[in-house]
Amino acid sequence: MEKNSVATRLCIYASSTDKIDHTLLSEFLVNLAHKQGMAGATVLKGIMGFGASSVIHSYKLWEISEKVPVVVEIIDEEEKINAFYDLIKPFIDSMRYGCLVTSEKTTILFCKPGKRSEQNGPD
Secondary structure (H helix, E strand, C coil): CCCCCEEEEEEEEEECCCEECCEEHHHHHHHHHHHCCCCEEEEEECCEECCCCCCCEECCCCCCCCCCEEEEEEEECHHHHHHHHHHHHHHHHCCCCCCEEEEEEEECCCCCCCCCECCCECC
């Protein structure tokens, strides 16, 4: 991605426990984005939040399972983001619990690619 270029950010708001088959949704989305050659993907973990269900989920040390909000952000050119959304929409539709998907235009201010390490895999 070039400096001062216009890109699109796709955000998927869900729960840290949401799954597609037996894979965490966030892991599924990042791996799929990588396979599709998207410019980048990040999973952000929240400490507290609620959605359409109005149930507040938060991180508490005494809870056995950690159910907190997560946001998966994927940034790339608008056409690639739209194609990726079309690819994931059937999976999102089939989820047992709700989630929210948004997109917005963004401007790339700085982008410095990192070096790929054979030992650690792709950046």
